[in-house]
Amino acid sequence: MSANPAPTAETEADKPSGSGFRLPSIPFWMQIVAGLVLGVLLGWITRSYDVAWLYTTLDKVGHIFVQLLKLAVAPLVFFAILVSITNLRKVNNAARLATRTLLWFMITSLIAVAIGIAIGLITNPGSGTGLTPKDGAAPEGAGSWLDFLTGIIPENVISPFTELNVLQIVFMAAVAGIAALQLGDKAKPILTLSESILELLQKALWWVIRLAPLGTVGLIGYAIADYGWDLIGKYATFTADVYIGCALVMFGVYPLLLATVAKVSPLQFFKGAWPAIQLGFVSRSSVGTMPVTQQVTERLGVPKEYASFAVPFGATTKMDGCAAIYPALAAIFIAQIFDVQLGIGDYILIAFVSVIGSAATAGLTGATVMLTLTLSTLGLPLEGVGLLLAIDPILDMMRTATNVAGQALVPVLVSAREKILDHDAYDSASASPIEEPEAHEAEAKGVPVAA
Numbered sequence: 001m002s003a004n005p006a007p008t009a010e011t012e013a014d015k016p017s018g019s020g021f022r023l024p025s026i027p028f029w030m031q032i033v034a035g036l037v038l039g040v041l042l043g044w045i046t047r048s049y050d051v052a053w054l055y056t057t058l059d060k061v062g063h064i065f066v067q068l069l070k071l072a073v074a075p076l077v078f079f080a081i082l083v084s085i086t087n088l089r090k091v092n093n094a095a096r097l098a099t100r101t102l103l104w105f106m107i108t109s110l111i112a113v114a115i116g117i118a119i120g121l122i123t124n125p126g127s128g129t130g131l132t133p134k135d136g137a138a139p140e141g142a143g144s145w146l147d148f149l150t151g152i153i154p155e156n157v158i159s160p161f162t163e164l165n166v167l168q169i170v171f172m173a174a175v176a177g178i179a180a181l182q183l184g185d186k187a188k189p190i191l192t193l194s195e196s197i198l199e200l201l202q203k204a205l206w207w208v209i210r211l212a213p214l215g216t217v218g219l220i221g222y223a224i225a226d227y228g229w230d231l232i233g234k235y236a237t238f239t240a241d242v243y244i245g246c247a248l249v250m251f252g253v254y255p256l257l258l259a260t261v262a263k264v265s266p267l268q269f270f271k272g273a274w275p276a277i278q279l280g281f282v283s284r285s286s287v288g289t290m291p292v293t294q295q296v297t298e299r300l301g302v303p304k305e306y307a308s309f310a311v312p313f314g315a316t317t318k319m320d321g322c323a324a325i326y327p328a329l330a331a332i333f334i335a336q337i338f339d340v341q342l343g344i345g346d347y348i349l350i351a352f353v354s355v356i357g358s359a360a361t362a363g364l365t366g367a368t369v370m371l372t373l374t375l376s377t378l379g380l381p382l383e384g385v386g387l388l389l390a391i392d393p394i395l396d397m398m399r400t401a402t403n404v405a406g407q408a409l410v411p412v413l414v415s416a417r418e419k420i421l422d423h424d425a426y427d428s429a430s431a432s433p434i435e436e437p438e439a440h441e442a443e444a445k446g447v448p449v450a451a
Contacts, residue, residue: 028213032278035216042217043224058221065215068208069288072201074161077287078173079198080312085177086191090305097414101310104410105318106355108257112249112320112402113354116328117347119245125238125329126336166287170316202291209279209292216282223393235391238333242395245325246402250277254409262416264426272300272429273408280404284396289404290315300429301422302411310414314407319370321399321406324354327374334375334384346378353377 026034039058046054088094152171154160160168180187255266270277276293283289294311298304328350335342353374375382388395415421 028275031213032216032282035213035282036220039217039220040224041221043221046221046225055222055225058218058225061218062215062222063218065208065211065218066283066285068211069205069283069285070164072205072208073166073285073287074164074169075197076201076205076290077166077169077312077316078161079194079201080290080308081170081173081316082177082180083191083194083198084309084312085174086180086187086194087305087308089181091303091309093418097306097418098309100414100417101313101410104413105314108249108253108406108410109318109320109324109355110351111253112245112324112406113328113351115248115253116245116325117332117350119241119248120329120332123237123241124332124336125241126333128237166316205288205291208288209283212279212282219282219284219393235388238329238388239391239394241329242326243398245329246321246398249320249325250402250405254405257409257413262413262421264412264416264421264423268426268429269300269409269412271431272296272426273405274431276404276408277401281397281401284393284400286315286319286400286403286407289400293404293407296429297408297411299425300408300412301425302415303420303422306415306420307411310411311407314410318407318410319399319403321402322396323370325402326395326399327354327371330371330384330388331374331378331380334380334387335378337387338381338384340380342378349377350374 042054042058045051046058088098091097152167154165154168154172157172159165160172180191254269258264258266258269273293273296276289276296279292280286280289286293290312293315294307297307297311302310331346331350332342334340353370371385371388372382375384412421412426
């Protein structure tokens with residue numbers, strides 16, 4: 001498929017014989033929007049008329065979609081991180097690129113958490129909600145710094161995959177990747193196998209991604225049917241704060257950085273990155289969106305060898321929505337509900353936790369671990385987590401979209417600063433549909449491929 005905007009083409013074999021009639025191709029983004037509209041409608045019907053079978057159906061459809069994404073998470077993270085680290089050997093100044101990437105992750109996270117704190121102080125999201133401490137319940141598990149530091153190293157090589165502990169998987173993959181670099185030619189068979197497995201996983205995940213419009217119907221419909229507008233009304237200020245904070249970062253801070261630091265067109269960035277951002281909004285999974293994020297990042301002119309490192313690394317550690325804006329606002333919200341006064345030192349701690357502890361979020365749906373880590377560091381009651389669980393899916397969509405945008409942004413910034421960004425590719429990037437792995441590889445080599 002060409003990178004130029006054009007309707008999706010059909011292969012000759014797909015055309016009906018005889019007449020020249022063929023079914024019109026519906027762009028993927030329109031399928032997503034249609035899923036959102038249909039989901040809201042079905043959710044409203046389910047709640048208004050108490051349609052039990054539709055409620056169950058929406059729940060199952062959304063649950064199956066998320067489970068399919070999670071099914072690929074563990075092996076995808078392991079092989080993506082392993083291959084991305086070994087690909088750095090193909091890049092000049094690899095250590096410099098890795099350092100710059102991490103630095104920009106931290107800078108943008110710090111800006112995001114500052115915006116979250118500012119919005120929380122201005123709007124007082126916990127005031128006037130009618131919620132009380134009794135409405136909350138302590139979570140079954142809570143994050144702590146001790147658990148975070150000691151939990152990086154797994155007890156065995158199996159449990160991180162069965163328990164889906166992404167942080168431990170990242171650790172093992174990083175160790176394996178560095179060891180492979182040290183072994184050199186002796187590790188080539190392992191690297192070849194790892195690259196093949198990664199392509200296989202991305203191919204399988206592509207099938208799941210194509211189900212996103214259907215998953216959207218289930219996820220949005222169930223959220224409306226289960227929570228209803230009344231519950232959303234209680235959290236109106238907090239919900240608006242999260243969406244406004246994420247929007248300010250995504251459509252304010254990011255364009256400013258693109259224009260001033262990278263000196264490229266912000267509009268062009270969003271045109272190219274839009275397929276990944278919209279999928280992140282629907283799937284609520286940075287890791288599940290990772291193959292598409294990497295694809296759009298390369299389409300924006302970032303060298304493939306660097307993108308294959310920066311994007312997987314970012315998908316597990318770069319969380320401006322879930323690990324910066326949200327915990328800052330949530331801490332202020334919960335402190336106001338429990339009538340706890342926060343001081344300047346507490347806000348500094350929030351910023352510190354957001355910048356240093358974001359890896360605990362690990363790119364999965366939800367941000368409970370990061371929130372409990374923030375609350376425990378501040379000494380706030382963990383029962384406050386229970387106040388936010390009901391509204392979490394609604395918030396998680398915008399948080400994840402912001403995460404994904406940031407994961408595509410930083411490689412563009414670093415590439416531009418290091419003068420390795422392909423400006424011609426960047427300027428020609430479009431919001432054309434996402435492509436299957438084979439089509440993407442062929443396009444990178446200049447081979448025309450039908451969709």
